[in-house]
Amino acid sequence: MIKKCIGCGYYLQDKDKNGLGYVPDINRELCERCFRLKNYGNYQSVTLNNIDYKKIINNIPTTSLVVYVVSLLNFNLDFINDFNNYMIVLTKKDLLPKTVKDEKLLKYVKNKVNNCLDIEIVSANKNYSIDKLYNKIKEYGKNKDIYFVGMTNSGKSTLINTFIKNYTNETPKITTSIYPSTTLNKINLTIGDLKIIDTPGLLNTKSILNYLPLNEIKKITPKRELKPRSYQIKGSAKLLIENYLQINIQGSDNIVFFISNNLNIKRITRDNEILKNKYKHNLVLNSNNDIVIDDLCFIKFQKAIQVEVYTLHDINVTLRNNLI
Ligand SMILES: Nc1nc2c(ncn2[C@@H]2O[C@H](COP(=O)(O)OP(=O)(O)O)[C@@H](O)[C@H]2O)c(=O)[nH]1
Ligand SMILES: [Mg+2]
Structure with missing residues (x-):
């Protein structure tokens, strides 16, 4: 039988040192790439394409339960309508300011989707509402294959690892990281009575993550x-x-940035010479709009106003109703 890496799901091989799934000793269970990422934080980048991921998604049997994982930092629900029997998990709750009320998040999502079995708000890192989520998955996923899907980096593998930690005697083994495309193939696991399948996730080609070192x-x-x-x-x-x-x-207007605390924002008087000649986005905001820049930030505006955004890379700059 061909073995798969327990960290990323890629087929293990001992022939091609530079290829994916390489292990010096075929009896190992973790590929070199996962080993280095887990132990030294070294990341070997991989470009997965969305065609392969779509194939995985399209082959999910309709009898399965789909757990659609959304990072609260991104709120990307782009391909949710591909599914029938699904529930939504909004994760990374610990990163949003405490003042954000769950009701507002739920209302926002309910307006965007239909036929969803349930929506749960959790944080894997803080173990927030994980028991509640697990019980719901047990209820909806009884005797079913349970597929975790969503954008890459949304937090699918971390959630599954949290289940393993909380509800089994095993050590969580799926590789997780801040970089896109950490999980490379389907990973089948059994947790208690549940049959769980982790998947790589859809790559956002218009995310700033694709351009940064x-x-x-x-x-x-x-x-x-x-x-x-x-x-x-x-x-x-x-x-x-x-x-x-x-x-x-x-x-x-009084505008509010929700962005990593490590990033510097400054007022300038003259246009930045480099940015001025790159990508320009003209936005006409209604009152109470957010400008969303995938994987970087969202900015809350309150007035109907005109805004120009210049970006260094070809990335998404979009509008949505205020989330907060
Ligand atoms: N703060 C925070 N970070 C999280 C949480 N869940 C996942 N992450 C981080 O998000 C990144 C992507 O997670 P991962 O599970 O690899 O995403 P996947 O591609 O969907 O499997 C990693 O750096 C995780 O540590 C969470 O609940 N809170
Ligand atoms: Mg993953």
């Missing part, structure tokens, strides 16, 4: 609760966020 990915990824950062705008303003982003605002 590893040390910058670390910098933009928040590790603890986001502290809202407010800026009073009177008439007009230009704000520069590191060297990734410039925001030009015409009008007056």
Whole structure:
């Protein structure tokens, strides 16, 4: 039988040192890439394509339960309508400010989806509502295959590891990391009576994560609760966020950034020379809109206002109703 790596799900092989799934000794259960990532934090990047992931998704038997995992930092529900028998898990709750009420998050999601069995808000890191989630999955997933799907990095593997830690005597073994494409193939596990299948996740090709070196990915990824950062705008303003982003605002408003505390935001008077010639996004906001920049930040506005956003890379800059 061909063995799979217990960390990423890729087929193990001892022939090609530079290939995925390589192990020096075929009797090992963890590939070199996972071994290095787990023990030394070294990440060997992989470009998975969404065609392969879509194949995995399309082959999920309709009799299965789908657990659709969404990071509360991203709120990406883009391909939720591909599923029938699914529940939604909003995770990484520990990163949102404590003032954010669950009811508001639930209302937001309920307006976006239909036919969803249930929605649960959790934090794997803080073990928040994990028992409740586990019981619901037991209820909806009885005698079914239970597939964890969602965007890459949304927190699927971490959740499953938390289940293993909480409800079995085994040590959690799935590799998790802040980088996209850590899980490379389906991973089948049994937890109690449950048959759980972890999957790699859909890659967001318009995410800033695809463009940044590893040390910058670390910098933009928040590790603890986001502290809202407010800026009073009177008439007009230009704000520069590191060297990734410039925001030009015409009008007056009190705007609030939800962004990693490690990133620098400063007021500038002249356009940044480099950003000015890169990607420009013209946005016309209604009152109470957020500007969302996938995997980087969201910015809460309150007034109907015009905003120009300049980005260094070809990334998504979108609007949604205020989340908070
Ligand atoms: N703060 C916080 N981080 C989380 C949580 N769950 C996952 N993460 C982090 O999110 C990143 C991606 O997690 P992972 O499980 O590998 O995502 P996957 O690609 O969906 O399997 C890792 O750095 C995790 O530590 C959570 O509940 N809170
Ligand atoms: Mg994973």
